Amino acid sequence: MDPIRNPYAPGAGAPPPELAGRDDLREMVRIATERVRLGRHAKSVLMVGLRGVGKTVLLDRLRDDAEAAGMHTLRIEAPEGRSLPAILAPQLRQALLKLSRSDQAKAFAHRALRALAGFVGALKVKYQDIEVGLEFEPEPGLADNGDLEHDLQDLLEATGIAAQHAGTALILFVDELQYVEEEQLACLITALHRTAQRQLPVMLVGAGLPQLPGRMGRAKSYAERLFDFPYLAPLPPDAARAALAKPAAELGVAFDPAALDLLVQETQGYPYFLQEWGKHVWDIAPTSPIRTDDVQQATREVIAALDESFFRVRFDRLTPSEKRYLRAMAELGPGPHRSGDVANVLHKKVTSLGPIRNQLIAKGMIWSPSHGDTAFTVPMFDAFMRRIMPGDDWRGE
Numbered sequence: 513m514d515p516i517r518n519p520y521a522p523g524a525g526a527p528p529p530e531l532a533g534r535d536d537l538r539e540m541v542r543i544a545t546e547r548v549r550l551g552r553h554a555k556s557v558l559m560v561g562l563r564g565v566g567k568t569v570l571l572d573r574l575r576d577d578a579e580a581a582g583m584h585t586l587r588i589e590a591p592e593g594r595s596l597p598a599i600l601a602p603q604l605r606q607a608l609l610k611l612s613r614s615d616q617a618k619a620f621a622h623r624a625l626r627a628l629a630g631f632v633g634a635l636k637v638k639y640q641d642i643e644v645g646l647e648f649e650p651e652p653g654l655a656d657n658g659d660l661e662h663d664l665q666d667l668l669e670a671t672g673i674a675a676q677h678a679g680t681a682l683i684l685f686v687d688e689l690q691y692v693e694e695e696q697l698a699c700l701i702t703a704l705h706r707t708a709q710r711q712l713p714v715m716l717v718g719a720g721l722p723q724l725p726g727r728m729g730r731a732k733s734y735a736e737r738l739f740d741f742p743y744l745a746p747l748p749p750d751a752a753r754a755a756l757a758k759p760a761a762e763l764g765v766a767f768d769p770a771a772l773d774l775l776v777q778e779t780q781g782y783p784y785f786l787q788e789w790g791k792h793v794w795d796i797a798p799t800s801p802i803r804t805d806d807v808q809q810a811t812r813e814v815i816a817a818l819d820e821s822f823f824r825v826r827f828d829r830l831t832p833s834e835k836r837y838l839r840a841m842a843e844l845g846p847g848p849h850r851s852g853d854v855a856n857v858l859h860k861k862v863t864s865l866g867p868i869r870n871q872l873i874a875k876g877m878i879w880s881p882s883h884g885d886t887a888f889t890v891p892m893f894d895a896f897m898r899r900i901m902p903g904d905d906w907r908g909e
Contacts, residue, residue: 538573584610631667681715685717749776876889
C-alpha cells in the first residue's frame with residue numbers, strides 16, 4: 513500500500529489520527545476548567561501513567577480543547593535539571609502579554625508583569641537558569657522576597673486577577689512533572705492552593721510518571737485534596753481496535769478481525785505501540801485487507817526499530833550498575849518485583865542497592881507501586897533488557 517498515505521504517527525507526542533478511549537477524561541477536564549473560569553471550586557488534574565500511554569498527546573489535546581473554549585493557556589515541559597522558575601517565567605510572560613490586550617484586564621496584566629519582573633530579579637541569584645525578557649520595572653514588595661514559596665504565590669495571584677478581569681482562565685499545562693524537585697513542587701502546590709482560596713481562575717493540568725502522586729504528597733500533605741490523579745491505562749481492546757481500524761477505513765483499507773486481535777495482543781493496547789505497529793504493518797501489507805501474516809512480519813521490524821530508538825535512547829543514559837539492576841529485574845519478568853528478589857538475583861544486599869534504585873527512580877526508569885516493590889516505567893522494557901544483555905555476563909561486576 514502507498515506509504516505516503518500511511519495514516520499512523522509514531523513519534524514522541526505526535527498526535528494519532530484517532531484519539532480513542534479518552535473522551536471521559538477530556539470531559540472531566542472540560543468541566544473543571546469551565547468551573548474554574550466561573551470562580552467555582554475544581555481540582556487541578558494530574559494525569560499519570562507509564563511511558564507510551566499517550567500522556568503528552570492527551571495533554572496537548574486538552575490544551576487545544578481549552579483554547580477552543582476561550583481559555584488562556586501556557587504549555588511547558590519540565591526537563592531534568594531545569595528549575596521550575598526557569599521554565600515557568602517565559603511562558604507566564606507570554607500569557608500575561610496576551611491578557612494585557614484585553615481592555616478590562618490591561619492594568620491588572622501590567623501589574624502581574626511587574627510582579628514577574630520582581631520574581632525574576634529576586635530569584636535569579638538562586639535559580640541562575642532563569643532567562644526571560646522583561647517589559648516592566650518591578651513593583652517594590654510584589655513577588656520580590658527571593659523566597660520561591662511566597663513569591664510564586666504573589667505571582668500566580670496577580671496573574672489570576674488579570675485572568676479574572678479578562679473573563680477567562682489561565683490553565684497551566686505541564687508535562688513530565690515528576691522531574692520538578694520536591695521543594696519546588698511544594699511551592700507550586702502552595703501557590704495553586706492560594707489561588708483556589710481566592711477563587712481565582714488558575715488551574716494546573718499536568719502529566720507525569722506513576723511516581724508523581726507520591727512526590728506531590730511528600731511535597732505537601734494536602735496535595736491529594738487539591739488534585740485529581742487519573743491513571744492512564746493502556747487502551748481497552750475495543751478502543752485499541754478503533755485506534756487502528758478507523759484511520760485505515762477512512763482510506764479504504766480494512767483489517768482482518770484476526771489481524772486486529774493480534775495487533776492488540778502485540779501492542780498490549782499502548783497508544784504509542786499501536787502507532788508503531790500500525791505504521792509498519794501498513795507499509796508491509798501488499799493489499800487490503802491487512803492479514804495476520806502481515807502483522808507477524810511487521811512485528812519483527814517494529815521490535816528492531818524500538819530497540820534502536822524508543823528503548824535504546826533510555827538504555828544509553830544508564831550507568832553500568834543501573835543496567836545490571838534493570839537486567840536483574842528483567843530476569844524476573846515484567847514485574848512489579850520485590851526489591852529483595854532483585855537483590856537476590858544480583859547476590860547483593862537490598863541496602864547496598866538502595867542508591868542505584870533511587871537513581872533509576874530519579875531518571876524515570878522505574879517506580880514503586882507499593883512499599884518494597886519496583887516496576888518498569890517503560891512497557892516491554894524487560895524483554896528489551898534480555899535482548900540487549902543476553903546470557904549471564906551482566907551478573908558480574
